[in-house]
Amino acid sequence: MATQSREIRLARRPQGEPGFDCFAFTTVNLPDPAPGEVLVQNLCISVDPYMRGRMNEGKSYVPQFEIGKPLEGGAVGRVIASQDEKLPVGTFVFSMYGWREAFVASVSSLRVIDTTLAPPSAYLGILGVTGLTAWVGLFSVAKLKDGETVFISAGAGAVGSAACQFAKMHDCRVIASASSADKLAYLRSELKVDYAFNYRDSDPRDHLRDAAPEGLNVYFDNTQGPQLEAALDALVPYGRVAMCGGIAGYNVPVPGPRNLMHIVRKRLRLEGYIVSDHFAELPALLAEAVPPLATGKLVNRETFVDGLDSAPAALLDLLHSGAGNIGKMVVRLSG
Amino acid sequence: MATQSREIRLARRPQGEPGFDCFAFTTVNLPDPAPGEVLVQNLCISVDPYMRGRMNEGKSYVPQFEIGKPLEGGAVGRVIASQDEKLPVGTFVFSMYGWREAFVASVSSLRVIDTTLAPPSAYLGILGVTGLTAWVGLFSVAKLKDGETVFISAGAGAVGSAACQFAKMHDCRVIASASSADKLAYLRSELKVDYAFNYRDSDPRDHLRDAAPEGLNVYFDNTQGPQLEAALDALVPYGRVAMCGGIAGYNVPVPGPRNLMHIVRKRLRLEGYIVSDHFAELPALLAEAVPPLATGKLVNRETFVDGLDSAPAALLDLLHSGAGNIGKMVVRLSG
Numbered sequence: 001m002a003t004q005s006r007e008i009r010l011a012r013r014p015q016g017e018p019g020f021d022c023f024a025f026t027t028v029n030l031p032d033p034a035p036g037e038v039l040v041q042n043l044c045i046s047v048d049p050y051m052r053g054r055m056n057e058g059k060s061y062v063p064q065f066e067i068g069k070p071l072e073g074g075a076v077g078r079v080i081a082s083q084d085e086k087l088p089v090g091t092f093v094f095s096m097y098g099w100r101e102a103f104v105a106s107v108s109s110l111r112v113i114d115t116t117l118a119p120p121s122a123y124l125g126i127l128g129v130t131g132l133t134a135w136v137g138l139f140s141v142a143k144l145k146d147g148e149t150v151f152i153s154a155g156a157g158a159v160g161s162a163a164c165q166f167a168k169m170h171d172c173r174v175i176a177s178a179s180s181a182d183k184l185a186y187l188r189s190e191l192k193v194d195y196a197f198n199y200r201d202s203d204p205r206d207h208l209r210d211a212a213p214e215g216l217n218v219y220f221d222n223t224q225g226p227q228l229e230a231a232l233d234a235l236v237p238y239g240r241v242a243m244c245g246g247i248a249g250y251n252v253p254v255p256g257p258r259n260l261m262h263i264v265r266k267r268l269r270l271e272g273y274i275v276s277d278h279f280a281e282l283p284a285l286l287a288e289a290v291p292p293l294a295t296g297k298l299v300n301r302e303t304f305v306d307g308l309d310s311a312p313a314a315l316l317d318l319l320h321s322g323a324g325n326i327g328k329m330v331v332r333l334s335g
Numbered sequence: 336m337a338t339q340s341r342e343i344r345l346a347r348r349p350q351g352e353p354g355f356d357c358f359a360f361t362t363v364n365l366p367d368p369a370p371g372e373v374l375v376q377n378l379c380i381s382v383d384p385y386m387r388g389r390m391n392e393g394k395s396y397v398p399q400f401e402i403g404k405p406l407e408g409g410a411v412g413r414v415i416a417s418q419d420e421k422l423p424v425g426t427f428v429f430s431m432y433g434w435r436e437a438f439v440a441s442v443s444s445l446r447v448i449d450t451t452l453a454p455p456s457a458y459l460g461i462l463g464v465t466g467l468t469a470w471v472g473l474f475s476v477a478k479l480k481d482g483e484t485v486f487i488s489a490g491a492g493a494v495g496s497a498a499c500q501f502a503k504m505h506d507c508r509v510i511a512s513a514s515s516a517d518k519l520a521y522l523r524s525e526l527k528v529d530y531a532f533n534y535r536d537s538d539p540r541d542h543l544r545d546a547a548p549e550g551l552n553v554y555f556d557n558t559q560g561p562q563l564e565a566a567l568d569a570l571v572p573y574g575r576v577a578m579c580g581g582i583a584g585y586n587v588p589v590p591g592p593r594n595l596m597h598i599v600r601k602r603l604r605l606e607g608y609i610v611s612d613h614f615a616e617l618p619a620l621l622a623e624a625v626p627p628l629a630t631g632k633l634v635n636r637e638t639f640v641d642g643l644d645s646a647p648a649a650l651l652d653l654l655h656s657g658a659g660n661i662g663k664m665v666v667r668l669s670g
Contacts, residue, residue: 053600224595243598256591260559263578263607265388270605272598 003030003039003081006308007070007100014055016252018319022055023071023312032081033104039081040093040110041102046074046124047314047329049157049247073098074129076113076120087112094123099311101333117290118300125328126162126300127289129275134162134220135285136278137242141271142218144240149173149212151231154222154247155193156183158328163220164191165298169288175211177204177227186326190299199223204230215239223248229257235268243272247319301327308333338365338374338416341643342405342435349390351587353654357390358406358647367416368439374416375428375445376437381409381459382649382664384492384582408433409464411448411455422447429458434646436668452625453635460663461497461635462624464610469497469555470620471613472577476606477553479575484508484547486566489557489582490528491518493663498555499526500633504623510546512539512562521661525634534558539565550574558583564592570603578607582654636662643668 004027011024033039051073054065065071075098079091084107087093093110097103113123125131137159138144150167154160155176164187167174176187177199187196195211197204204227208216215236221228225248231241248254262268292298303326305314311331318329339362346359368374386408389400400406410433414426419442422428428445432438448458460466472494473479485502489495490511499522502509511522512534522531530546532539539562543551550571556563560583566576583589597603627633638661640649646666653664 053596228595229591243595245599246596249596253593256564256593256595258588258591260563260578260591261388261581261584263605264580264609265607267607267609267612269607270598272600272602272604274599274602277602 003102004028005030005100005102008308008311009070010055010065010067012067013057014052018052018055018316020312020316025309030102030104033083035083036108037083037104037106038079038087038091038093038110039102039104040077040095040097041080042075042077042097042100042333043092044076044121044124044333045099045308045311045331046129047311047318047331048073048130049245049318051315052319070097071099072096074124075100076123077102092120094128099308099331101308118293121302121304121328121330121332122293122300124330125158125302126165126293126298127286130158130328131162131166131289132278132282132285133159133244133275134166136273136275136281137220137244138163138166138218140278140281141273142220142240142242144170144172144218146170147172148217149175149214150218150220151175151177151208151212151216151234152193152220152222153177153199153227153231154245155187155191155196156326157222157247159244160220160222161191161299161301161327164193166289168192169292169298173212175208175216177207183326186301190301199227205233208234218242220244221246225249225254229259232257232259232262232268235262235266237266239266239268241268241270243270299327303327303329304332305329306332306334338437339363340365340435340437343643343646344405345390345400345402347402348392349387353387353390353651355647355651360644365437365439368418370418371443372418372439372441373414373422373426373428373445374437374439375412375430375432376415377410377412377432377435377668378427379411379456379459379668380434380643380646380666381464382646382653382666383408383465384580384653386650387654405432406434407431409459410435411458412437427455429463434643434666436643453628456637456639456663456665456667457628457635459665460493460637461500461628461633462621465493465663466497466501466624467613467617467620468494468579468610469501471608471610471616472555472579473498473501473553475613475616476608477555477575477577479505479507479553481505482507483552484510484549485553485555486510486512486543486547486551486569487528487555487557488512488534488562488566489580490522490526490531491661492557492582494579495555495557496521496526496634496636496662499528501624503527504627504633508547510543510551512542518661521636525636534562540568543569553577555579556581560584560589564594567592567594567597567603570597570601572601574601574603576603576605578605634662638662638664639667640664641667641669 156178174193175195197207219231222245224246491513509528510530532542554566559581
């Protein structure tokens with residue numbers, strides 16, 4: 001059997017905002033699986049803002065994408081040929097093999113998912129790396145406690161949506177920001193946040209003062225930039241910031257906050273993290289998130305685009321200011 | 336007995352760099368001590384950079400100086416009249432009653448110091464709040480471990496000098512910055528740091544690369560500003576920053592670092608603290624610091640100025656860029 005797979009490779013590193021010329025489509029011939037390996041056909045692949053960072057020239061501590069190699073990322077697929085009894089044909093698996101239609105891999109690099117509990121794409125979203133990123137930031141990094149007040153920037157994004165809901169499940173007061181009326185409506189009516197505001201057409205400082213006159217206990221930072229500055233103003237003494245991303249500066253550098261003295265005066269803690277350090281916490285997330293997802297209490301909103309060809313545009317959209325997507329961006333493949 | 340005391344009050348809050356018009360001298364009549372109180376004559380008072388921050392308009396979480404009230408701060412004095420047998424006449428005490436010649440206070444607000452182990456002024460320096468500030472930042476906040484590499488900005492200042500020496504006592508590689516040739520010589524020959532550089536006449540980035548090609552484990556930040564930005568570049572993954580002060584921006588705001596994405600990518604932790612939360616750690620500091628101070632292995636360098644009238648100039652000097660003092664600034668009173 002000679003299986004072909006189309007894949008998307010990094011063609012060049014972007015300077016500033018990336019364009020289509022950063023991506024190259026190639027068709028490769030896959031080998032037959034060797035013992036201990038399986039052939040997986042992908043059903044859906046994940047598109048995430050953090051991929052922008054991995055497109056840059058790299059240092060050793062961040063595994064950057066390599067030029068000429070396929071873009072890595074979360075993917076859910078089905079085993080279609082197996083040389084290992086642990087993963088028979090038909091098994092659904094999660095992998096980090098990213099933007100390709102199919103691949104051959106050792107079974108140890110794959111994680112079996114239970115598609116009777118939730119649809120495959122949910123394992124790219126709130127039950128997968130996206131949800132875990134929210135979970136880890138809130139509870140492991142920022143040590144959010146029940147009943148506290150938390151501000152979540154980019155709250156309508158995939159990670160933000162999960163964070164808003166997990167915080168609500170813990171009886172927290174949730175303030176979230178987004179960039180469009182649609183997203184604000186989604187935050188208010190579907191995610192039930194306590195206060196949502198548009199960070200573009202008004203000053204985040206004013207909103208945080210109105211929404212949390214007693215101050216913020218935690219800021220879940222997806223943006224850096226002016227919203228981080230506003231949050232530093234609004235945090236209470238001993239407040240914590242989970243530094244998850246910096247979408248405000250992914251394409252162009254943004255000035256740093258001018259009020260870092262708050263960190264000293266208010267004894268704040270700012271801590272960055274990368275979800276791959278925390279995969280061991282996934283079972284705890286699944287235990288808490290699967291039941292409400294099954295009953296519809298937890299929302300896993302997705303934006304689907306179809307076909308591998310759509311992936312670059314989906315990523316550029318996500319990065320481009322004014323992107324219209326809400327929730328998790330998933331590319332569906334005609335598996 | 337009607338005892339008089341001269342004291343220095345905050346006359347007005349400074350805009351930008353403070354001037355002599357921020358201070359007002361007043362003579363007050365002290366009451367006789369009531370039961371449970373003592374009358375203390377100060378021998379020396381502390382002058383510290385953090386006092387600048389307390390001169391600003393305040394919020395509740397920072398105890399700001401009040402206009403028309405004496406400036407608070409560390410002081411060492413001797414009991415000269417007592418209404419409590421726990422503190423008989425002649426006892427040496429540390430207080431936070433600040434810039435005044437004498438005061439009456441309840442014994443519970445005073446801490447007895449042992450002047451047979453070290454001279455009184457040492458309890459304002461390396462054995463007092465100054466030393467504790469260094470100790471807490473390195474070991475409690477940044478969790479510095481033996482053998483790690485640490486960068487200490489304003490290393491020749493009072494807190495910085497203590498931090499350099501405590502880190503050396505723990506076999507760390509110590510990199511320190513300062514602003515003059517004298518201070519660099521002091522860092523190298525007296526404090527025995529491994530690498531010292533002038534942050535003004537060269538790029539801190541280049542020095543940190545040369546001094547720590549493997550990167551920094553910890554940055555003890557007294558300055559914020561460009562040195563914080565350079566340290567964020569140089570920290571290793573999981574590096575820690577103890578945010579102790581921001582002298583670069585005490586008088587005028589400085590732009591924030593443009594590279595906060597390092598916090599995410601390298602999983603850094605930045606944490607502010609205020610030493611008054613950590614007074615319980617003083618006995619641990621004394622246990623470690625008194626013996627080497629007695630043998631001269633630990634240096635408690637002091638700059639003395641004489642008389643209460645000298646205090647404002649001493650503070651302005653300390654804050655003014657280009658200040659020539661090295662080590663702990665102490666005002667000696669003619670007690």
